[in-house]
Amino acid sequence: MENSLHKYLQFIEVSVKEIAFPTKPVSLYQPMTYILDLGGKRVRPILTLIACEVFGTEFQRAKNASLAIELFHNFSLIHDDIMDNAPLRRGKPTVHQKWNQNIAILSGDGMLIEAYKLLHNYSPEISHSLAAVFNKTASEVCEGQQLDMDFETLNQVFITDYLEMIRLKTAVLLGCSLQMGAIVGGASKENQDDVYAFGMNLGIAFQLQDDILDLYADQAKFGKQVGGDILSNKKTYLLLKAFEDANSDQKEMLSQMISEKNPDQKIKLAKTIFAELNIREKAESKMNEYYELALKNLAHLKVDSSHKKPLQDLAEFLMSRQN
Amino acid sequence: MENSLHKYLQFIEVSVKEIAFPTKPVSLYQPMTYILDLGGKRVRPILTLIACEVFGTEFQRAKNASLAIELFHNFSLIHDDIMDNAPLRRGKPTVHQKWNQNIAILSGDGMLIEAYKLLHNYSPEISHSLAAVFNKTASEVCEGQQLDMDFETLNQVFITDYLEMIRLKTAVLLGCSLQMGAIVGGASKENQDDVYAFGMNLGIAFQLQDDILDLYADQAKFGKQVGGDILSNKKTYLLLKAFEDANSDQKEMLSQMISEKNPDQKIKLAKTIFAELNIREKAESKMNEYYELALKNLAHLKVDSSHKKPLQDLAEFLMSRQN
Numbered sequence: 001m002e003n004s005l006h007k008y009l010q011f012i013e014v015s016v017k018e019i020a021f022p023t024k025p026v027s028l029y030q031p032m033t034y035i036l037d038l039g040g041k042r043v044r045p046i047l048t049l050i051a052c053e054v055f056g057t058e059f060q061r062a063k064n065a066s067l068a069i070e071l072f073h074n075f076s077l078i079h080d081d082i083m084d085n086a087p088l089r090r091g092k093p094t095v096h097q098k099w100n101q102n103i104a105i106l107s108g109d110g111m112l113i114e115a116y117k118l119l120h121n122y123s124p125e126i127s128h129s130l131a132a133v134f135n136k137t138a139s140e141v142c143e144g145q146q147l148d149m150d151f152e153t154l155n156q157v158f159i160t161d162y163l164e165m166i167r168l169k170t171a172v173l174l175g176c177s178l179q180m181g182a183i184v185g186g187a188s189k190e191n192q193d194d195v196y197a198f199g200m201n202l203g204i205a206f207q208l209q210d211d212i213l214d215l216y217a218d219q220a221k222f223g224k225q226v227g228g229d230i231l232s233n234k235k236t237y238l239l240l241k242a243f244e245d246a247n248s249d250q251k252e253m254l255s256q257m258i259s260e261k262n263p264d265q266k267i268k269l270a271k272t273i274f275a276e277l278n279i280r281e282k283a284e285s286k287m288n289e290y291y292e293l294a295l296k297n298l299a300h301l302k303v304d305s306s307h308k309k310p311l312q313d314l315a316e317f318l319m320s321r322q323n
Numbered sequence: 324m325e326n327s328l329h330k331y332l333q334f335i336e337v338s339v340k341e342i343a344f345p346t347k348p349v350s351l352y353q354p355m356t357y358i359l360d361l362g363g364k365r366v367r368p369i370l371t372l373i374a375c376e377v378f379g380t381e382f383q384r385a386k387n388a389s390l391a392i393e394l395f396h397n398f399s400l401i402h403d404d405i406m407d408n409a410p411l412r413r414g415k416p417t418v419h420q421k422w423n424q425n426i427a428i429l430s431g432d433g434m435l436i437e438a439y440k441l442l443h444n445y446s447p448e449i450s451h452s453l454a455a456v457f458n459k460t461a462s463e464v465c466e467g468q469q470l471d472m473d474f475e476t477l478n479q480v481f482i483t484d485y486l487e488m489i490r491l492k493t494a495v496l497l498g499c500s501l502q503m504g505a506i507v508g509g510a511s512k513e514n515q516d517d518v519y520a521f522g523m524n525l526g527i528a529f530q531l532q533d534d535i536l537d538l539y540a541d542q543a544k545f546g547k548q549v550g551g552d553i554l555s556n557k558k559t560y561l562l563l564k565a566f567e568d569a570n571s572d573q574k575e576m577l578s579q580m581i582s583e584k585n586p587d588q589k590i591k592l593a594k595t596i597f598a599e600l601n602i603r604e605k606a607e608s609k610m611n612e613y614y615e616l617a618l619k620n621l622a623h624l625k626v627d628s629s630h631k632k633p634l635q636d637l638a639e640f641l642m643s644r645q646n
Binding site: 109132135141143 | 431454
């Protein structure tokens, strides 16, 4: 992470450690500490802190809002991991794996409620404004997760529906993180809308990059198995775009690739068809489209440009990652 | 239900029908409408409406607060039914049974968020006050559910721990329902505390009555199988009290009863030992103790006694039920 962003990350790490959940019942609260301690890039809470500072308010004032976002994110990870039947999260056992499924359901619920408690630590007016965007976003994230699950069993998913799904599941929470920081920072409604849009567009670009990296990352630098989405026949932007652009012969090849059981063969086949169809370039072009939109939102923001630096740094950091 | 309470019930039924969840994704929102349509006594939202009116404010003002409580209650039912592996709720398939477990997890999450949205429909000050008691109670309900699950695998559960569990799992939500109505109604802090305590003590009495009815209800009037708790070896007040008061011979009989597989034999055995130990009378005495406490809280409430009538009616209605 860029040096200029380090102070925010450090502040979040210290603040996360300071969260004092009740100690009992152990099996309700221990999983919350466990998943928070697994770490991560803390992108969302950092966005909240930065957005607060952008509007001339010291970023520490946004502590509770940023922690609420981080707790919400981790609540959604606990429940998503159950739904996805995922054994590992950041290389460690998921909550339902380490404890059991009932504990994962309930401690996830409890964590969502803890997020709401943190939002309460502001004046009634600020809390009320924060809750408006937080509630709306929380519903949207659930909608995105439901669409993602619905897509698994659909024969055909249109690119526009896919983009709407990743907007809901991933991107709006980045927008919300920024808007909440902006609210604490005292931003005008217009500026709030601009940072929200910046985060949302950046989030879509970020997710498209995720889809691209999954197949084209350097295995030495990539945290997980390269080609994981291909191996699980996941309907990512790459696969959907390939189906959309394929002629009938290529569609036949894609179907063969889907049924292929040999992992190396399967990935090789995907790469061959995708190369024929220029899928990587098309995905990068779509990603850049959203990244450009985000930069436009940032340019439109009515604050001294020198104040925008950390947001620019974070956007560049996110878009230059290799894992 | 008493005639005097009918107007509240009718208002809740109409209000529940009027809730307009988004229509998509269908599998996220349809289960919410489904479980709300299963009905129930609507005790909690009625408490909210009454508490508002007690303080001289028209009960319709408490609509959103009462619906938030009803949604929260139904969210907890959806998730509890997964954890308890329950196939039926009010004689109909549970959400995880009718759809699937993932949909039940996610639509439960979404329903909790919808509850928070309803709380947002008040002024910042009122919302902030409502959120304080709602957040605290929501955490406590999760803690109660966790304790209930923990108890299943414990060899010994003390009566005091059991009472604390039912206080958290069931009773505090009745207190919260009343306090939220009182907040909307403009009650003083002292009056808020009194209605809260009234609801909480009534809730404990209500749950103890549940334990008693499970074994001693008239099967013709009882909605479920009489003796269900005995058949599943559930650690209710009756069973825990029996273990506490039993001499070594009686403890031996209780252990035999626990291992007994024949349903009729098992229930007969439980009734015999419980009769020897006067368990029913002891449970009723404990229940009345909490009911008396609730009535004291009501007497202490500083409003014109004529205004207390609906609360008295509801308390009597709850304690006179036979199912």
